[in-house]
Amino acid sequence: MTKDQILIYDTTLRDGTQGEQINFSAEEKLRIAQRFDEAHFHYIEGGWPGSNPKDLRFFEMAKDINFKNSRLTAFGSTRKPHIKPSACPNLKALVKAGTPAVAIVGKSWDLHVHEILKIDLKENLQMIGDSIKYLKAMGKEVLFDAEHFFDGYKNNPRYAAKVIKTALTAGADRIVLCDTNGGSMPYEVASVINKISSSIPLNVMGIHAHNDCGLAAANSLAAVQGGVRMVQGTINGYGERCGNADLIVLIGNLQLKMGMHCLPAESIRQLTNLSHYVSDVANIPPINSRPFVGRSAFAHKGGMHVHAVVKNSSAYEHMQPELVGNHRRVLVSDLAGRSNVEYKARELGIDLAKNASLSKKIVHEVKLMEDRGFQFDAADGSLSLLIKKAIGEFIDPFTLECFSVVTSRTENNPCLSQATIKISVDGEEELTAAEGNGPINALDHALRKALTKFYPQIREMHLVDFKVRTLEGSEGTAAGVRVLIDSTDSEEVWSTIGVSENIIEASWQALVDSIEYKLSKDKTRRNSSKKIY
Numbered sequence: 187m188t189k190d191q192i193l194i195y196d197t198t199l200r201d202g203t204q205g206e207q208i209n210f211s212a213e214e215k216l217r218i219a220q221r222f223d224e225a226h227f228h229y230i231e232g233g234w235p236g237s238n239p240k241d242l243r244f245f246e247m248a249k250d251i252n253f254k255n256s257r258l259t260a261f262g263s264t265r266k267p268h269i270k271p272s273a274c275p276n277l278k279a280l281v282k283a284g285t286p287a288v289a290i291v292g293k294s295w296d297l298h299v300h301e302i303l304k305i306d307l308k309e310n311l312q313m314i315g316d317s318i319k320y321l322k323a324m325g326k327e328v329l330f331d332a333e334h335f336f337d338g339y340k341n342n343p344r345y346a347a348k349v350i351k352t353a354l355t356a357g358a359d360r361i362v363l364c365d366t367n368g369g370s371m372p373y374e375v376a377s378v379i380n381k382i383s384s385s386i387p388l389n390v391m392g393i394h395a396h397n398d399c400g401l402a403a404a405n406s407l408a409a410v411q412g413g414v415r416m417v418q419g420t421i422n423g424y425g426e427r428c429g430n431a432d433l434i435v436l437i438g439n440l441q442l443k444m445g446m447h448c449l450p451a452e453s454i455r456q457l458t459n460l461s462h463y464v465s466d467v468a469n470i471p472p473i474n475s476r477p478f479v480g481r482s483a484f485a486h487k488g489g490m491h492v493h494a495v496v497k498n499s500s501a502y503e504h505m506q507p508e509l510v511g512n513h514r515r516v517l518v519s520d521l522a523g524r525s526n527v528e529y530k531a532r533e534l535g536i537d538l539a540k541n542a543s544l545s546k547k548i549v550h551e552v553k554l555m556e557d558r559g560f561q562f563d564a565a566d567g568s569l570s571l572l573i574k575k576a577i578g579e580f581i582d583p584f585t586l587e588c589f590s591v592v593t594s595r596t597e598n599n600p601c602l603s604q605a606t607i608k609i610s611v612d613g614e615e616e617l618t619a620a621e622g623n624g625p626i627n628a629l630d631h632a633l634r635k636a637l638t639k640f641y642p643q644i645r646e647m648h649l650v651d652f653k654v655r656t657l658e659g660s661e662g663t664a665a666g667v668r669v670l671i672d673s674t675d676s677e678e679v680w681s682t683i684g685v686s687e688n689i690i691e692a693s694w695q696a697l698v699d700s701i702e703y704k705l706s707k708d709k710t711r712r713n714s715s716k717k718i719y
Contacts, residue, residue, distance in 0.1 A: 188447070189389075190445065190446050190447050191415065191446070191447050192410060192415060192416070192417060192440050192446045192447065192448050193228040193229065193392070193415060193416040193417070194227045194228050194229070194416075194417065194433065194436075194437065194448050194449065195227075195228065195229040195231065195259075195329075195362075195392060195416055195417065195418040195419075196222050196227050196229065196230050196231065196418075196419070196420065196421065196433060197231040197261075197394075197418055197419070197420055197430065198218065198222075198420040198421045198424060198433075198464065199215045199218060199219060199230070199231060199232050199233055199244075200231045200232065200233045200234060200261050201231070201420060201425050201426070201430055202420035202421070202424035202425050202430065203233075203424075204425060204426035205424045205425045205426055205429060207468075207469075207470060208424050208468050208470070209468075210467065210468070211240070212240050212241075212243040212244040212247060213247075214467050215232065215233065215244050216244060216247050216248060216251065217467070218463075218464060218467060219232060219248065219251075219253075219256075219258065220251065220253075221460060221463060221464075222256060223253045223254060223255050223256040224255075224453075225255075225449060225453045225456060225460060226255045226256070226449050226450055226453050227255070227256050227449070228255075228256060228257065228416075229256060229257050229259050229287060229329075230253070230256045230257070230258050230259060231259045231260075231261050231289060232244055232245060232248060232258055232259065232260060232261075232283075232285070233245070233260070233261065234260075234261045234262055235260050235262070235279045235280060235282065235283040236262050236275060236276040236278075236279035236280065242279075242283075245260060245282075245283040245284065245285065248284075248285075249284050257285075257286050257287045257327065258285045258286065258287070259285055259286075259287040259288060259289050259329070260279075260280050260283035260285045260287075260288050260289070261288070261289045261290075261291070262276045262277065262279065262280045262288065262289075262290055262291075263276055263290060263291050263292070264290055264291070264292045264313040264314050264316075264317040265277055265313050265316055265317045265320075266313075267303065267305050267309055267313060268309070270316075271316050271317055271319075271320035271321075272320065274317075277317060277320060277321065280321065280326075281321070281324050281326070285326075286326070286327060287326065287327040287328075287329065288321055288326045288327070288328055288329070289328075289329040289330075289331055289362070290317055290318070290321070290328065290329075290330060290331065291330075291331040291333050291364075292310070292313065292314040292317070292330060292331070292332065292333065292349065292353070293310055293333055293334065293338075293349070294332040294333060294334055294335045294338040294339075294345075294346045294349040294350065294364075295333070295334035295335075295337050295338030295341060295342075295346070296338065296341060296342045296345050296346075297334075297337075297338075297341060298333070298334060298338075307345060310349075311348065311349065311352045314330070314349065314352050314353055314356065315352050315353070315355070315356040316356075318330060318353055318356035318357055318358050319356050319357060322356075322357040327359050328357065328358050328359055328360075329358070329359060329360045329361075329362055329392070330350070330353040330358040330360070330361050330362065331362045331364055331394060332346070332349055332350050332353070332361060332362060332363055332364055333364050333366050334364060334366045334367065335349075335350070335363040335364050335365070335366075335378075336363065336364075336365045336370040336374065336375060336378055337365075337366070337367060337369070337370075339378050339382075340374070340378075343381070347382060347385070347386070350363075350382075350386060351385070351386065354386070354390075359390070360390050360391070360392055360416060361386070361390060361391050361392070362391070362392035362393070362394050362416065362418060363378075363379070363391060363392065363393055363394070363409070363414070364394040364395075365393075365394070365395045365396055365402075365405055366394075366396060367396065367398060368395065368396030368397055368398025368399055368401075368402060368427070368428060369398055369399055370395075370399075370401070370405055371399075371401065371405075372401060372404045372405050372407075372408040373408075375393075375395075375405045375408045375409055375412075376408045376409075376411065376412050379391075379408075379409055379412035379413065379414065380412060383412070383413060388412065388413030388414055388415070389413070389415050390415075391409075391413070391414045391415065391416070392414060392415070392416030392417065392418055393405070393406050393409035393410070393414050393416070393417055393418065393431075394418040394419075394430075394431075395409075395418075395419075395430070395431045396425065396426070396427065396428065396429070396430055396431075397423060397425070397428045397429045397430060397431065397432075398427055398428045400428070402419070402423070402429070402430060402431035402432070403431050403432060403435045403436055403439070405431070406419065406431045406436055407436070407439060407440070407444070410440065410444070410446065411444075417431065417433070417436050417440070418430075418431070419431035419432060419433040419436055420432070420433060421433055421434060421460065421461060421464040422434065422461055422464060422465060422468075422470075422472075422473075422476065423435070424464075424468065424470075432476075432477075434457055434460075434461050434476070434477070434478055434479055435477050435478065437449060437454065437457065438454075438457065438477065438478040438510060441454060442454070442505055442509060442510075454509060454510060455508070455509065455510065455511045456511055457478060457479055457510040457511055458478075458479040458510055458511035458512045459511055461476065461479040462479075478510045478512065479510055479511070479512055480512075481515070482515075483507065483512055484503055484507040484512055484513065484514045484515060485514075485515040485516075485563075486502060486514070486515070486516050486526075487526075487563060492516050492525040492526045492529055493525040495514070495516075496525055496529060499514070516529040516530055516533075524542065524545040524546060524549055526549075527545050527548045527549055527552070527573065528545055530569065530570075530573065531545075531573055534570055534573065534574070536573065536574075536577065536579070538577075544576070544577060547576060548572070548573060548576045548577075551572065551576065552569075552572070555572075555685075558685055559657045559666055559668050559685040560668070560683055560685050561668065561670075561683060562683070564670060564681060564683065565670060565681045565682055565683035565699075566680055566681055567673070567680035567681055567682040567699055567700060567703035568681070568682045568683045568696075568699045568703075570703060570706070571699055571702055571703055571706065574706065580702075580706065582702075583611065583637075583640075583641065583701075583702060583705050584609045584610065584611045584637060584640070585609060585610045585611075586607075586608075586609055586698075587608040587609060587610055587615065588607075588608050589605060589606065589607040589608070589629065589632070589633075589694075590605070590606050591603060591604070591605045591606075591625045591628060591629055591690060592604050592605075593624075593625055601623075601624075602621060602623075603621065603622050603623070603624055603625045603627065603628040604619060604620070604621050604622075604628055605619065605620055605621075605622065605625070605628035605629040605631065605632040605633075606618070606619040606632065607619070607629070607632040607633055607636055608636075609633075609636050609637065611637075611640045614640075616636045616637075616639060616640075617636075618632055618635045618636045619632055620632035620635050625690055626652070626689075626690065626693045626697075629690070629693070629694065629697065630649065630697055633697060633698075633701070634701075637701065641701075641705055643675075643704070643705070643708055644701060644704065644705075646675040646676065646704075647673055647674065647675040647700070647701075647704050648673065648674065648675075649671055649672070649673050649700070650672045650673065650674050650679065651670075651671070651672035652669070652670075652671055652672075652693075653669070653670045653671075654667055654668070654669055654689065654692075655667065655668045655670070657685070666685065666686065666687045667685070667686065667687070667689050667692050668683065668684070668685050668692065669683065669684045669685075669689065669692040669693045669695070669696045670682070670683050670696065671683075671684075671693075671696040671697065671699075671700050673700040673703075673704070675704060678707070680700070680703050680704075680707075682695075682696045682697075682699035682700045682703060683695070683696055683699070684696035684697075684699070
């Protein structure tokens, strides 16, 4: 292990699942663990086999998996007070898990020893030493998590230091210093590590930080600067209370900013995909502002910023987004200038750089519409259509003749909505009706039903999200609303928008845009030689 090598220890599958709304099945945990192995994480903590049947099942299934790059690790605690390690169910479960490495947690804060375990300090040390010796005798690599180490050191530095020395003497392969309550400051972490460095080898130390003060990443980086050579954390910072140190942030900073080596370059380029994958499995929407991998991490809205980024991206970006598998996004809003619109047009294959008057016209239209409540930085699909219509490179795929929506309810039956719609395509009319569990749902069904005859590719798309926002509440139920719709065809996700005082009209605008964007994207239309751009 070189001096700039930092070991990555992931605890998403154990500590991460202690966060609210985070729950993985054993099968999901196994799939995630395999993704971590592909990413070359050094350690994957799979769970606590002595605590629940799901984790037991996970470790049983994991025995049939060949982890090529990672060491699967089972987590548990030291033996219980006043019993032999061989009689402790928790330690026996760790051995039975069959993993090459095990992590055990022990108390390093005298407050916990006295007031939580209610044992004397000597017995706590004996529990730590006995447990590590027992697991080493079973052929395991042993990592000792010194729980509450920094709080313990601040309260009783002599005893906290004695805890980790006991673990090392007993044969622990690595000692992990835990900021369990997440209340330490970076300068405190650096100071404590500097103080213990004279008597404890830092190259076998790790850091496990919680984010209760928003400093988990900063504390972890301070520990590495002090000489610690393992960082623990979770993907996306999932974890109890405010979460754990976000491994995405740690890896990005360590390797791309501090020159340390954590993972192969190809794994670094997969960080965005990995973050989104774990979000999807957890069923937790990704945070757009997440550093390095968030959708907004390299998004530019201000016209002056975009003008500079076009000339030299380092003017407003700290790194190339492609290094972590992300990409640059230029947003168009009421803050936009010509550079924003021209950049967006280039993404559509349209060169507006030589047509300043047309660029200004589009910018002016965007600003007027945003003043009415439109929000184009959240509706890329509608923005693309606006640009194409403004330059005359869009042909309406259909014409609305009329629609009506009726919602009825009887005493013993829930509300039922029915929509009737009449459209025409190249002079051919189509009249149809459909039901739905609400007026918008019924209208969506009716529109698709009418158009599928002409554009069968509409079957490929579906709505994935529908959001309604009140623009200004002083008018009560008569207030204007903004409707945002996310749609997908399994290849791309796009967003469209509608604004009106009437929620059905706003929804209609967004629905039409969602379908027109799909047809524009495919650039084909049935029964016509005309082109939709």
